[in-house]
Amino acid sequence: MCPPSPVKDGQERGYVIPIGGAEERTDSGPVLNRFVDLCGGDEARIVIIPTASQLPDTGDKYVEIFTAIGVKQAVSLTINERSEAGREDYLEQLDQADGIFITGGSQLRLSTILGGTKVSQKIRRLNAEGVHVAGTSAGAAIMPEHMIAGGSPGFLPTADSVSLAPGLGLTNALLIDQHFGQRNRLGRLLAAISYNPFMIGVGLDEDTAIFISPDHQSFEVVGSGAVTVVDPIDLSYSSMSQATKDDALSLLDLKMHILSQGCRFDIVERKPYPPK
């Protein structure tokens, strides 16, 4: 795919909202409520993409969750095959959406089933036109241009501790991982950003999201866990290119920030701010 869809004159992008998985799914859950508020609250129309999940009722469950929160309309688009990802009725549903929600499951299902289809083009286009896009777990992983497809647990990186694949391309400044503290994933995020240290690594704990602003210049942390930011911009030395499978790596001059509820991060200046 390619960088975020261009914005037309007079339009503003929607928020991009990756969630670390296992978000609180009640009408008092901070992440889903903030998403619904952005989408218009009781006027909001939410379209759910449950493709990542192999469970048949994932979409229906999110319809119930969003209905309980109090949106005007929540519908789920069943897409289990690439042939379903061009259905005209689905594209029409998406055109009515104020917000799009991508569920958890497997991010490789998302990329293999949706990649290059009319539905994924539509999601990118609608986000550029102001529709907010949230995704949890696999739905968060798919959002960046470069997606973490899999990897090994552990907080120290090794040369083969992560595998990457092209993602949906809603952001290209950030590389996103999820279930981050719970599944001990710092090592694979460090490996991923050290392959090409221009991106900022963002590790999302469960029940924790970042709300990336429409101008893509900053994000804010919402939820009960932490967001770990690893920034390799000042990286002075990396042994990644010489390392083999289990070698201990050297990575000198990384920056790290641990952010919780209310913290903000300026993506352009690469600078964190405490809660106001």
Add this chain to the structure above:
Amino acid sequence: MCPPSPVKDGQERGYVIPIGGAEERTDSGPVLNRFVDLCGGDEARIVIIPTASQLPDTGDKYVEIFTAIGVKQAVSLTINERSEAGREDYLEQLDQADGIFITGGSQLRLSTILGGTKVSQKIRRLNAEGVHVAGTSAGAAIMPEHMIAGGSPGFLPTADSVSLAPGLGLTNALLIDQHFGQRNRLGRLLAAISYNPFMIGVGLDEDTAIFISPDHQSFEVVGSGAVTVVDPIDLSYSSMSQATKDDALSLLDLKMHILSQGCRFDIVERKPYPPK
């Protein structure tokens, strides 16, 4: 205790060598061999302090290991009670030492049995006079002025994820943790340095050591694993003082370095260097 014992005119300190545990214990193990070389190789007299261990043969095993490496003399001082830590024959043995080796076990056994005794005063004094002191696992943990006594695994810090106790005070610029990658201890090291962000946190993997130079201005990494350095000197915000037990913490503007064999770190300038 207090900062490192002062050095008299014309003398130079010995190296301080914390090891992350499970070092290779053969005559080709890089860490123990480098220690023996510093101590004089086949002329070296090594005194072993097995107090951390509750196993009766730990001292004898290290006598065998150092003998196999080829030192002139290796003796182990059995000290299981505070009353044994003032024995004149032990102090005389220490006076003959070129190197002192503190085994693994429990660092609280080391601090409670040796703290404030003539043996611990002697170790501090001898190190200031040029005797090299190495310690593995608990023997590494005891070395700094502030010792990590225990804590919870996980790479994210929480307010109660670490407990500190006074250590032997052979270095006061560094806070040391061990079995670091293997036991997932980044969180407790981050918690420890965020209590009072003047120290540099050093997490030692197994079979990996730092050799702190006699002038205490730098260290070099030796061994098969990684050394994780977390430096809070630029910390711009910490929520540690307001956080309760399981709260997600915020720590903004940490520096992190992952160092492997041959990397050096300038403690005064707080700057890492790649292998030469």
